[in-house]
Amino acid sequence: MLISGLQKMTLLDYPGRVACTVFTGGCNFRCPFCHNASLVIPEELRAADGGVEAILAFLKKRQGLLDGVAITGGEPLLHADMADFLRQIRALGYQIKLDTNGSFPERLISLVEEGLVDRVAMDIKNAPGLYAETAGFPLLDIAPIERSKNFLLEGHVEYEFRTTVVRGLHTTESLVEAARWIEGAKEYYLQQFKDSGELLDGSGLGAFDNDEMHALADAVRPIIPTVQLRGVD
Numbered sequence: 001m002l003i004s005g006l007q008k009m010t011l012l013d014y015p016g017r018v019a020c021t022v023f024t025g026g027c028n029f030r031c032p033f034c035h036n037a038s039l040v041i042p043e044e045l046r047a048a049d050g051g052v053e054a055i056l057a058f059l060k061k062r063q064g065l066l067d068g069v070a071i072t073g074g075e076p077l078l079h080a081d082m083a084d085f086l087r088q089i090r091a092l093g094y095q096i097k098l099d100t101n102g103s104f105p106e107r108l109i110s111l112v113e114e115g116l117v118d119r120v121a122m123d124i125k126n127a128p129g130l131y132a133e134t135a136g137f138p139l140l141d142i143a144p145i146e147r148s149k150n151f152l153l154e155g156h157v158e159y160e161f162r163t164t165v166v167r168g169l170h171t172t173e174s175l176v177e178a179a180r181w182i183e184g185a186k187e188y189y190l191q192q193f194k195d196s197g198e199l200l201d202g203s204g205l206g207a208f209d210n211d212e213m214h215a216l217a218d219a220v221r222p223i224i225p226t227v228q229l230r231g232v233d
Contacts, residue, residue: 001081002026002038003051006058010070014097014119015160017068022055027075029101030136031125031145033166033205040075052085059092068095070117070218077104092186097121101135102148113159119158122148124188126163126170134169137141153184160187162230165216167193167206172219179223190217192231 003026007013013021025047026038034040050057060070069089076082076102086096097119100108111117125134132140152159161182163175177188182188192206208216213232222225 001052001079002047002120003055004046004074006055008058009066013070013072014068014095015042016125017097018066018197019068019093019095019097020058020062020214021070021072022065024034024071024073024076026078027073027101028078029075029125030102030219031134032136032203033164033169033193035194036074037142052088056088056092059089059094066094068097070097070099072099075101077107080096080107082107083111083114083116086111090116095119099123100148101125102145105144105147105151108148109151112151119160120152121160121162122152124149124163124178124182128181129177130169130174138213153182160189161185162189162191164191164193165208165213167208168204169215175216176219176223179220179227182222183223184218185224186226188220188227189230190227192229194231 002025003022005023007021010019010021013019023039025039030040038046089096095118096116098117099121100109102108102122106122125131128142131142131145132138157199163178165175179188190213192213193205195207207230215227217227217229
């Protein structure tokens with residue numbers, strides 16, 4: 001398990017919870033718009049001081065002050081020992097939210113079935129036909145991602161789908177197609193792209209403005225009535 005960072009408190013990363021956010025290092029995607037390049041590029045990966053033991057010590061001290069732990073990355077399910085880590089967090093009484101790109105369905109299903117995850121946030125990168133380009137892998141097989149998506153749609157755990165909307169990668173048509181792919185979703189969020197200054201490859205990419213984001217949500221709403229915006233005033 002590579003722990004690369006800790007945000008000691010957040011009111012945003014875990015809806016309805018006062019939480020901390022744990023960042024794992026490493027990812028199997030290379031989305032050009034990724035805002036956490038240092039958690040993705042192998043030569044830039046760094047371990048946070050103390051690793052897992054430091055995180056658990058922090059959580060013990062925050063019992064009664066924090067409600068939840070959000071696990072993000074990178075791609076957390078890249079780590080085969082994630083279940084052991086979550087068991088230790090669960091033993092301290094915390095609710096757990098897991099962020100994932102959906103490419104490890106067996107690990108996701110196993111964690112949910114064991115009761116180690118209370119909420120899953122799964123990225124929907126784009127319409128199926130544009131997934132490989134958007135994820136930065138021309139030969140990407142989206143079958144595992146589809147399995148994760150279908151598992152969440154079955155309602156085994158609280159979940160959300162979310163798409164970071166990027167000019168140069170997304171269009172109204174591609175978002176409508178993505179929405180059809182996850183039709184029936186209880187929660188779907190369109191997130192406004194922000195240039196963190198630490199992108200993998202921001203060339204030719206940009207943000208849709210607030211009015212455009214609202215128009216994109218309106219285009220999706222006939223398919224997923226609950227669609228909401230994030231990062232938009």
